[in-house]
Amino acid sequence: SQQGEEDPQALSIQEGENATMNCSYKTSINNLQWYRQNSGRGLVHLILIRSNEREKHSGRLRVTLDTSKKSSSLLITASRAADTASYFCATGDNNNDMRFGAGTRLTVKP
Amino acid sequence: EPEVTQTPSHQVTQMGQEVILRCVPISNHLYFYWYRQILGQKVEFLVSFYNNEISEKSEIFDDQFSVERPDGSNFTLKIRSTKLEDSAMYFCASSEAGADSPLHFGNGTRLTVT
Numbered sequence: 582s583q584q585g586e587e588d589p590q591a592l593s594i595q596e597g598e599n600a601t602m603n604c605s606y607k608t609s610i611n612n613l614q615w616y617r618q619n620s621g622r623g624l625v626h627l628i629l630i631r632s633n634e635r636e637k638h639s640g641r642l643r644v645t646l647d648t649s650k651k652s653s654s655l656l657i658t659a660s661r662a663a664d665t666a667s668y669f670c671a672t673g674d675n676n677n678d679m680r681f682g683a684g685t686r687l688t689v690k691p
Numbered sequence: 692e693p694e695v696t697q698t699p700s701h702q703v704t705q706m707g708q709e710v711i712l713r714c715v716p717i718s719n720h721l722y723f724y725w726y727r728q729i730l731g732q733k734v735e736f737l738v739s740f741y742n743n744e745i746s747e748k749s750e751i752f753d754d755q756f757s758v759e760r761p762d763g764s765n766f767t768l769k770i771r772s773t774k775l776e777d778s779a780m781y782f783c784a785s786s787e788a789g790a791d792s793p794l795h796f797g798n799g800t801r802l803t804v805t
Contacts, residue, residue, distance in 0.1 A: 611790070611791060612790075612791065614793065614794075616794075618734075621780070621799075622798055622799070623695075623782050623784075623796030623797050623798045623799055624734065624782070624784075624794070624796045625796070626793035626794060626795065629792070629793055669734065673789075673790035673791055674790065675790075676747055676790065677722060677739040677741060677746040677747050677789045677790055678736050678739050678746075678747035678748075678749070678790070679724070679736065679790050679794060680736045681726075681733060681734040681735075681736070682733060683732070683733040684733065684734075
């Protein structure tokens with residue numbers, strides 16, 4: 582599988598603001614997944630969006646997928662200091678090797 | 692909630708020694724993975740395993756690496772002769788339906804090669 586490429590590499594915002602992270606990929610996919618990693622810990626799955634879906638919500642998270650542009654975005658609304666983490670995307674296709682990009686490091690200042 | 696467990700949490704070894712990193716995936720999951728992350732860098736795919744055999748492996752997963760599911764619960768990664776550059780966090784993950792479902796990660800083993 583290809584890896585997702587997250588953008589920006591780093592993002593710093595104030596508590597209460599929204600954070601938007603983007604992911605781009607190159608070839609066709611079955612799904613795209615977003616994960617979060619707190620420093621030194623394992624990745625935690627956030628959302629899976631399938632190739633025939635355009636938008637998905639989970640609490641304060643909103644994910645969009647544009648297969649024509651081969652891109653996805655993750656929006657975190659009303660951010661909190663506890664949202665400080667690295668965020669990764671990965672694409673799922675017919676191969677069994679989910680690959681991650683370098684991630685976006687989000688810092689939410691109290 | 693079921694979780695993936697990894698042992699040990701920290702392993703220190705000398706260059707050239709063999710290490711075995713252990714993982715207990717979630718019990719009803721069928722797909723297993725190893726990833727590594729050098730400090731501050733990206734999470735790199737090493738290998739995936741399904742139906743008692745490797746299904747995919749990356750260019751990093753050379754002859755020094757091997758995986759095994761020795762019994763119904765454990766999934767291990769062996770590095771035969773460690774190098775300094777093998778120092779990293781190693782994460783195990785499992786999923787119900789491969790890349791078509793969420794991966795559940797353990798909290799990793801920090802491997803330090805001296």
